[in-house]
Every structure is written in C-alpha cells, then in structure tokens.
Amino acid sequence: MKIGVIDYGMGNLYSVEQALLRLECEVFITSDINMLNQMDGYLLPGVGAFPDAMRRLSELCLDDYIKQLATTNKPLLGICLGMQLLYEDSKENGLTKGLGIFTGNIQKFDELDSQQNRVRIPHMGWNPLSFTHQPEWLDGLDKEDSTHVYFVHSYLAQNTRQHEVVASSTYAGQFVPGLVQKDNFTGMQFHPEKSGPFGKYLLAKWVKQVKGRRDQP
Amino acid sequence: MLTKRIIPCLDVKEGRVVKGVQFVSLRDAGDPVELAKFYDEQGADELVFLDISASHEGKETMVDVVRQSAAELAIPFTVGGGIRTIEDMKNMLRAGADKVSVNTSAIERPELIAEGAAFFGSQCIVVAIDAKWSEVDDTWMVYTHGGRRVTQWTAVKWAQEATRLGAGEILLTSMNQDGEKSGFDIALTKAVRDAVNVPVIASGGAGNAQHFYDVFTQTDVDAALAASIFHYKETSVKEVKSVLREKGVSVR
Incomplete structure (x- = not known):
C-alpha cells in the first residue's frame, strides 16, 4: 500500500513516516503531483502556523490537488495543523481561508x-476521546478501550457539524473536536503517531481502510 | 480532562545510559533506545533524554540516539543537555525529538528561547530550571552549569521571563530535593506553577509512588519526572500510575 505524505515544508515528517512504516506501508514523502497520483492514500501532516501552511500549499498547487480528492475514492488523513487546514478558515494571525472540506472555523x-480562570495554552498532553459515533472504518472499537491520545495545539475547530465529529475531548470546559470524518477525508487534531497503543490502533484502522478502498474502487 | 503525565528521565553519556544497570530483562540496559522502549511499554507518558556527554563525538552520537528513538517510540520525547543554538535545536527536532530543553544556554542568552519559539513554535521549547532555596534571599535561586553556578534570577522570576520569551513548558528541578528520595519540593513547585501559564513538570526528590500523589494533589502541576527510582526499579511507571489511579488522580 502506497501512502503519500504530502510534503509542503511544514513540520517534522520523520515520526509519522516511521509510524506508517511500522504498519507496513510504503511511504513516499513528496510534493510532486505525478507521484501523488500513484498513491493509494494521503497523509497531510503539519506543525506551524495556518497562514504559512496555506501559502505553501498554494505555491505548490497542492491546495487544489487536495480539494479534488473529494471527487476520488482515495482517503486522506490530516493530522494536527493538517486537520485544521481542511476547515473553512482560521483566525490564526488574521483570517485565512482553508481547504473547506469540513464545515467549521x-x-x-x-x-x-x-470561572474566569486563565487557561493553560497550548492544550498539551494526554486527553481521552469520547466517541459520538463510529465511521465504518472504525468498526469493532471496544467501549472498554482506553482512548487517551496526545494533543499539542493552541487552535481548535469550532462551529463544527455534529455528524462530522466522530470523537472529541474537553479542555478547560471547551469542546475539542479530536477525530473528524467526512467521506474519504479524516482529521485527527491529536498526534496518533505519538499516542501510544491507541494511536497505533487508530492509524492501523485508517490504513486498513485505505487498503479496502484500493481493493474495491 | 488532561491526565497527569509521568516522565522517566534518561541521562545519556557518549551514547550510553549512565544509570539503568538494574534492567537485567533488557538485552542491553546501557542502550538508551532499549530503555526508552521499555518505558514506553510500561505506560510512560513522555520521556526526557538528558545528554551529559562532554565530547563532540558524544553529541554526534546523541543525534543517532534521537533518530532511533523516534523510529521506535509511540510517545513524545524531549532532548536536553548542551543545546546552545538554533542549529542544535534543529538537529534534534529533525532527528525526531518533539521538544528540546535549554538550561544554562538560555540564562546566558535568553533570546535563544524567543528565537527557538519563533522558529519551531513554543510547544517545542522547554526551559529547564535548576532551583535551590537561599536563606539569604528568602526564595529559590536559579543555578546553571549543572548546579555549580548561582545566577541572579529567582526561580519564579526566571520562569516568568522564560514564558514571556516563548517557553512552552517549564521543567523545574529542586536541587534541595534531588537525590533525597523524600518527595518533590511542594513549595517550590507551587510557587512556579502559580506564576506561569504554561505546563510545569516537577522534578527532583521522587522516592516512591506516594510522592507523585503528593505533588499532584498538593499542587496543580501538570507532570512529574523521575530518574533513579525508575532505573533502579524501586518503583515502576506502572505501579506509580496504578497507585494514582486508585486514589483518584487522572492518569492515562
């Protein structure tokens, strides 16, 4: 199975590459569209600021490429900033338009x-996910499983649609969309590659879905 | 709600773990990557590697240790010790570290914190503070050079300044308690915890699982770090977590 890690110069791709290799994927870190066309699934990573990320994606014509994946059957997983980019817009350092796959800001x-207490930002550490529903690719999730995942972020998705939010956490009284899903697009606000056994489980399930869609186009 | 983090710390010298000889179950207990994997499997929430190599070669080796660890670990980790420049930070983060910690170099040139935060994001920049109570000053003073030199900074003021410059986390070690195994320094931890708005890791003094309970219930600290009690198997990450869980402290 070929996973294309979309390389637009933001963040450290090594850990996520290693996590996919442990799941026996072939991993290609690239921004080349011809190469990306040959992939079975995509990972959109990202650490850094939203406006820089959108600017770089657009310079590489990757913004349109990602949007047109909606007309294909190929799964894309956005992690952390990579998930945020899939929303309509962001207020990080001004207002910047995003890829608009998911509804929300x-x-x-x-x-x-x-209670007027100062909130510690970033939201950093292990927080359990509460699942409100299960996408098909996550079938068999055991209710008894520990669902702690590792978050590091200062910005979050708001005004989201209930049916697009699969799982969420709570931080300082705020609703934090953690795992989002729409058609072939998945977003994880946390870092599955740093989230211990449960993170590995989620990634493995997602990879299995990529395989399923490849074999049944 | 966020859980309290338990963080084992590994001292690495010339690519080898300095403590950790008690790990007979490991193929090579001196191998930092092996030991790190063991802690990951035990349920550690995060790891800290402290490079205490003196030589240039030792520092080069540390980059390999970081790269191998990033390939094997499924939890975040921080690398500290001898990080003096943006280039040093970049080397460690590119090799797969999630965060870097700075201590002496940040006191000597505080702009390093701001530069690192601007370049890599605050969440990557940990400022490690070694603090010791001073009767004369009636507060805790910050020490550098592995605790050999006192500075003009009080722990609280330096934590605030480091945070203002962009530190995303404070790793606070009590020099009074370090190695004593009689518990974390509650007063120091509380003073720094209340003074800043970023996560604080308490360090120095852990002797048993109860000490973790004490620091998490008597202060609002986010994480607690220990080295020797885990290395010498006086307790384990698993045991600490199960004690905390039983007593109602939220852990992973």
Whole structure:
C-alpha cells in the first residue's frame, strides 16, 4: 500500500513516516503531483502556523490537488495543523481561508474558562476521546478501550457539524473536536503517531481502510 | 480532562545510559533506545533524554540516539543537555525529538528561547530550571552549569521571563530535593506553577509512588519526572500510575 505524505515544508515528517512504516506501508514523502497520483492514500501532516501552511500549499498547487480528492475514492488523513487546514478558515494571525472540506472555523482556545480562570495554552498532553459515533472504518472499537491520545495545539475547530465529529475531548470546559470524518477525508487534531497503543490502533484502522478502498474502487 | 503525565528521565553519556544497570530483562540496559522502549511499554507518558556527554563525538552520537528513538517510540520525547543554538535545536527536532530543553544556554542568552519559539513554535521549547532555596534571599535561586553556578534570577522570576520569551513548558528541578528520595519540593513547585501559564513538570526528590500523589494533589502541576527510582526499579511507571489511579488522580 502506497501512502503519500504530502510534503509542503511544514513540520517534522520523520515520526509519522516511521509510524506508517511500522504498519507496513510504503511511504513516499513528496510534493510532486505525478507521484501523488500513484498513491493509494494521503497523509497531510503539519506543525506551524495556518497562514504559512496555506501559502505553501498554494505555491505548490497542492491546495487544489487536495480539494479534488473529494471527487476520488482515495482517503486522506490530516493530522494536527493538517486537520485544521481542511476547515473553512482560521483566525490564526488574521483570517485565512482553508481547504473547506469540513464545515467549521479554526480559532484560538479561549484564554479564560467559565470561572474566569486563565487557561493553560497550548492544550498539551494526554486527553481521552469520547466517541459520538463510529465511521465504518472504525468498526469493532471496544467501549472498554482506553482512548487517551496526545494533543499539542493552541487552535481548535469550532462551529463544527455534529455528524462530522466522530470523537472529541474537553479542555478547560471547551469542546475539542479530536477525530473528524467526512467521506474519504479524516482529521485527527491529536498526534496518533505519538499516542501510544491507541494511536497505533487508530492509524492501523485508517490504513486498513485505505487498503479496502484500493481493493474495491 | 488532561491526565497527569509521568516522565522517566534518561541521562545519556557518549551514547550510553549512565544509570539503568538494574534492567537485567533488557538485552542491553546501557542502550538508551532499549530503555526508552521499555518505558514506553510500561505506560510512560513522555520521556526526557538528558545528554551529559562532554565530547563532540558524544553529541554526534546523541543525534543517532534521537533518530532511533523516534523510529521506535509511540510517545513524545524531549532532548536536553548542551543545546546552545538554533542549529542544535534543529538537529534534534529533525532527528525526531518533539521538544528540546535549554538550561544554562538560555540564562546566558535568553533570546535563544524567543528565537527557538519563533522558529519551531513554543510547544517545542522547554526551559529547564535548576532551583535551590537561599536563606539569604528568602526564595529559590536559579543555578546553571549543572548546579555549580548561582545566577541572579529567582526561580519564579526566571520562569516568568522564560514564558514571556516563548517557553512552552517549564521543567523545574529542586536541587534541595534531588537525590533525597523524600518527595518533590511542594513549595517550590507551587510557587512556579502559580506564576506561569504554561505546563510545569516537577522534578527532583521522587522516592516512591506516594510522592507523585503528593505533588499532584498538593499542587496543580501538570507532570512529574523521575530518574533513579525508575532505573533502579524501586518503583515502576506502572505501579506509580496504578497507585494514582486508585486514589483518584487522572492518569492515562
């Protein structure tokens, strides 16, 4: 199975590459569209600021490439900033338009909670996910499983659609969409490659879906 | 809600773990990657590698240790020790470290924190503070050079300044408690915890699982770090977590 890690110069791709290699994927880190066309699935990583990321994607014509994946059957997984880019827009350093796959906006965590206490930002550490529904590719999720995953982010998706949010966490009283899904697009706000056994489980399930879609186009 | 993090720390010298000789179950207990994997499997939430190599070769070796660890670990990890420039940070982060920690070099040139935060993001920049109580000053003073030199900074002021410059996390070690195994320094931890708005890791003094419970219930600290009690198997990450869980502290 060929996974294309979309390389647009943002963030460290080594850990995620290693996690996919452990799942016996062939991994290609590339920004070349001809190469990307040969892939079975895509990973959109990202660490850094939203406006820089969109600018780079657009310079490489990767923004249109990602949008047109909606007309294909090939899965794409956005991680952390990679998930945020799939939303309509972000308020990080001004207002920047995103890829518009998911409905919602990216904004900073509120600095005060409902009791007027200062909120520690970034939201960093292990937080359990609560699942509201299960996409097909996640069937067999055991309710008893520990669902802790590792988050590091200062911005989050808001005004989201209920049916697009598969699982969420709570931080400082705020609803944090953690795992989102729409058609062949998946987003994970946390880092599955750093989320211990449960992160590995989620990645393995996603990879299995890529295989399923490849074999049954 | 976020869980409290338990973080084993590995001292690495010339590519070898300095402590950790008690790990008879490991093929090579001196291999930092082997030991790191063991802690990952035990349920450690994060790891810290502290490079105490003196030689240039030792520092080169550390990059390999980081690369191998990133390939094997499924949890985040921080690398500290001898990181003095943006280039040093870049080498470690590119090799797969999630965060870098700076100590002496940040005191000597505080702009390093701001530069690192601008370049890599605050979440990557940990400022390690070694603090010791001073009767004369009636507060905790910051030390550098592995605790050999006192600075003009109080722990609270330096933590605030480091955060203002962009530090994303504070790794706070009590020099009074370090190695004593009589518990974390609650007063110091509380003072720094209340002074900044980023996560704080308590370090120094852990002797048993109860000490972790104490620091998590008597302060609002985010994480606690220990080295020797885990290396010498006086307790384990698993045991600490099960004690905390039983007593109602939220852990992974």
